[in-house]
Amino acid sequence: MEINPAVTFKHDRSVMYAKRPKVLIVGGGIGGLTLGAILQKSDTPFEIFERTPEVKPLGSITSLTGAAAPLLKQLGIWDEFYALTRELAKVQVVVAPDLETQFVVSAPDDAIERYGAESRVLPRPKLHELLLRQIPKEHVHLGKKILSTQQGGNGVLIRCSDGTEYEGDILVGSDGAYSAVRQNLYAQLKKENRLPASDGLPLPFLNVCLVGQTRKLTLEEFPDLAKTESQFKNILSKDKPYAWATFTTEQMTICYAVTQYLTAETSKDNDSFRNSEWGPEAAQAMCNEVRDFPIVSGRKEQLTMGDLFDWTPKECISKVMLEEKVFKTWSDTRTVLMGDACHKVTPEFMSTKFGLNPSGGSGAVNAIHDAIVLANYIHALPDHPIAEEIEAAFVAYRKERIDHVEHAFTASQAFRNMVDSGWKAKLMRYLAKSMPSWVSVALEKKVMTNRPQLYFLPRDTTPAELPAAPQPSLHLKRPESRKKNEDVVAVAEVAAVEVV
Incomplete structure (x- = not known):
């Protein structure tokens, strides 16, 4: 396939066989697998490409708050998820070497009534395995290290280190902080003088x-x-x-x-x-x-x-x-980024260092939320979408997600600063320890109102005292085809006769 940036086919959807855009997902982590599990519930064709030759049980704990519960219930895997988890009800902060308790921060007793679900924790590999079970094996390709990507008006192409190539209509980079998809995309944008200066800087890191x-x-x-x-x-x-x-x-x-x-x-x-x-x-x-x-x-x-x-x-x-960074550029033409590839926020075991940080679990939850919103916009595309329609969907996806991501980033930065030496850090620790309950509730609401759902699956109607925040993509609707199925079949039959 020759991907020509200058070529965009002029569709006449009234005479074209209904075809959904094929999605190539690079990265088999939590975000990529969540997107794959969602697309499996729709009529959108997809393939997942993971660079490692086998699934390894790496990682520590993953915390999912009630903000992720609606999706798991929509996918029909909430009960299975729940059985793998334990409730995260409190954090005990102690000081070495004597292991004296400095303070204890507890989650609200009525978290289920407030948000529809409480925070649950499970080993990261278990969440990975659960999501992987939702996807047919033939859709997941291991040992596929991406060497280059190419996109244009008529499609996307990825080339792998084993010599294989794959074609599609949409390319999703969900391959982590050092995303090969992002690097290829940014290299092209930089060549065209379209990359913001800050996006070209290395990822900053202060911790290992x-x-x-x-x-x-x-x-x-x-x-x-x-x-x-x-x-x-x-x-x-x-x-x-x-x-x-x-x-x-x-x-x-x-x-x-x-x-x-x-x-x-x-x-x-x-x-x-x-x-x-x-x-x-x-x-x-x-x-x-x-x-x-x-x-x-x-x-x-x-x-x-x-x-x-x-x-x-x-x-x-x-x-x-x-590392911690929120990139400005999330997409271009037919390529889009999600999760750590476009916003790297400190993982949940860091952000809870001094208590139940309202952004706890932000790494996994933000990746899951990205997948929900992005899937909504992809599903709402018409059959045979042109590049301009795809790019407009990606712009709307970023607009819907960016405020939530930047809030998580800011909260993570503030909590990370508590580990510094000096009187300012000590003051911040004291304030965290002495935080009034009404402040904690206000911070929780800022995060826990963000409970996005898929518009094309039955809604999760679990009662919650705290209403969910407005979600633009929840009100999307796919455009109807210009022709009925019978008309499309008739046109295809006439074309076949003419060819013969």
Whole structure:
């Protein structure tokens, strides 16, 4: 297929066989799989391309608030999701080395009545597996590292490192902070002097994080697993540039995250693995550095992070970058970005460092919300959409999402600043600890009103005291075809006779 930017076919939809645009999704993470699971419920053809040759059980905990519940219910997987999770009801913040409790922040007791669902946590790999089960295997292609992309008025084309090529009508970049789709798109825009200067700058990062999940443990090994609610312990250090957190899961495992706050010098030391997202290769050295960090387990004997590492299969530990940036450019022509590819916000285990941050779970929830809104606009496209119609849909998608994304980014920045030294950081920690309940409620409402749904599936009608925020894409409607199906078939038959 030759993708010619200068060529746009002039459609006469009255004589064309009804054809939905084919979507190529690059990236098999939470965002890409969510979009795939949604498109599977529609009549939109799609393919997913993941660069890794196999699905690896990487990552730590994922927190999904009630803001993601409507979609899971629309997809018919809420009960299955719920069975995999534990409620995240409170965060206990303690200080090492004595592990004295500094304060406890609790979620509202009436979260279900307020928002329709409470916050639930599960291992990231379990959410990944759940979404993957919603998609037929033939739609997911592994070992497909993208080398180049091309787009024009008549379609999109991707080329992979194994020599294969794939054609489609829409290209979705859901391939993470160092997105190959974004890099290809931005290179072309820069060549045409259409890329904002800020989008051409490298991703800033100040922190690195070690994440993992243990094997299944016994109550003798970790007594806190007996408690039905997830035990979320945030541990701060008095004298080290680290914070670490542990979570108990429904699978009787411990998910954990150790965050190192970098200086100018240590940033240089960690720059070498900048492009190896969720990679285990660089994890061992950091494991050795933090083995002696104490944790809370419910046992009389003191356990440390080293015990968790010893209980974890080596392939389930990884070291990741924690970058933060919201890009200005989300799309062009037939290419669109979503999730970390266009807005990288600190993951949920970071943003809850000093309590139940209203933006907790922002990484996964924002990717899911992107998928909902983008799917709505794709579904509302007419048959045989031209490039201008596709691009207009992408502009509307960004407009609907950008305020929510920027709010999550701002909240994440504010909470991250609490780890700095000096009186300002101490004041911020004091204010977080002493925050009046009415302020917490106001912050929660800002986030929890954003509960988007798919317009083309039956609505989730779960009662909630807090109404959902206005959602423009919920009121979309696909244009009707110019011709009835019988007329289209008749035209096709006449054309076939003429060809013969």
